[in-house]
Amino acid sequence: MGDKQSEVVLFGTWASSYCKRVELALKLKGIPYEYVEENLSNKSELLLLHNPVYKKVPVLVHKGKAIAESLVILEYIDEQWNNAPKLLPDDPYQKAKLRFWVDFYDKKIVLATLPIITSKGKEQEKAIDDMNELIRVLEDGIKKDFPGKFPFSNGQPLGLLDIIVAVNSCNYEAFHEAVAVVMSPEKTPPHFLAWANALKQHPLMKESLTPHDKLVAKMREIYFQSPQVRPSQNNI
Ligand SMILES: N[C@@H](CCC(=O)N[C@@H](CS)C(=O)NCC(=O)O)C(=O)O
Incomplete structure (x- = not known):
């Protein structure tokens, strides 16, 4: 389960390309994170709590605050850790x-x-x-x-x-x-x-x-x- 001490936690499932997007962005930016593998046929209470609308992975939890939807998460990562490499152009x-x-x-x-x-x-x-x-x-x-x-x-x-x-x-x-x-x-x-x-x-x-x-x-x-x-x- 997600360790509450970790600043960044990714809830995902290994076969999902949506989750892979987030994993790649975190690695690209060099952001340390904890990974929680979800079983989609028996979703954890934490996942349902963090993504009550879609109940899907990926979910990123940063300092206890949850963000859902892979593209939203990727833009959040780029803005929050705005070191290179930038995922989006500035213009x-x-x-x-x-x-x-x-x-x-x-x-x-x-x-x-x-x-x-x-x-x-x-x-x-x-x-x-x-x-x-x-x-x-x-x-x-x-x-x-x-x-x-x-x-x-x-x-x-x-x-x-x-x-x-x-x-x-x-x-x-x-x-x-x-x-x-x-x-x-x-x-x-x-x-x-x-x-x-x-x-x-x-x-x-x-x-x-x-x-x-x-x-x-x-x-x-x-x-x-x-x-x-x-x-x-x-x-x-
Ligand atoms: N639009 C979402 C799609 C995420 C998605 O479809 N996740 C799937 C795994 S690939 C899921 O959690 N499915 C569980 C369900 O539908 O109950 C995103 O970009 O994050």
């Missing part, structure tokens, strides 16, 4: 643009995974094409709004958008093995693919990514629980 317009693409990634691209894991065959192929089309929109948008910044490469400090993209896209090989090939040189816009690969090589990602086999097992569990995918009695 208001650049900041607004960055927030726009983070929001697009969160609302469109993350959610586009759902039709892929709840389908198979032709329907799944269509869902994969739709996902790559959204990635193309993101890639074009970033090129336009942040000229010369693409590809965000190895060696550069990670920013908010890198974190958001990294926690999902760096795992693409596990997703391929467990569910289906979504990102490939044939279908995926090249700069985005190069970005995902560069992020995967970042030392922090290497240290923080869930081991491939553990993730494949979890993704398979989720995929085969999906009613559209699970073989029905009639199909056997």
Whole structure:
């Protein structure tokens, strides 16, 4: 359980990319924290107390005060510990643009995974094409709004958008093995693919990514629980 003495406590669950976002931001800023692993099928009283509205992880507790929702938490971390590396740019317009693409990634691209894991065959192929089309929109948008910044490469400090993209896209090989090939040189816009690969090589990602086999097992569990995918009695 969360030790009341710790100044920063993160309530999370290991397989959640939303929680990984917060973990990465804390590590990137060098903030010491205590981690509390939640069992989502039996949530702790502390989690329900700290996030009574959504009852979800991640929750960050700083000096006894709770903050919920990963993107809110990331902005809080950047403002509260405003040492380098900065997760958001200082310039208001650049900041607004960055927030726009983070929001697009969160609302469109993350959610586009759902039709892929709840389908198979032709329907799944269509869902994969739709996902790559959204990635193309993101890639074009970033090129336009942040000229010369693409590809965000190895060696550069990670920013908010890198974190958001990294926690999902760096795992693409596990997703391929467990569910289906979504990102490939044939279908995926090249700069985005190069970005995902560069992020995967970042030392922090290497240290923080869930081991491939553990993730494949979890993704398979989720995929085969999906009613559209699970073989029905009639199909056997
Ligand atoms: N919008 C939230 C999403 C968080 C979320 O969906 N958390 C999941 C784990 S990945 C959760 O706690 N689910 C428990 C539940 O829905 O009861 C965020 O960005 O933090």
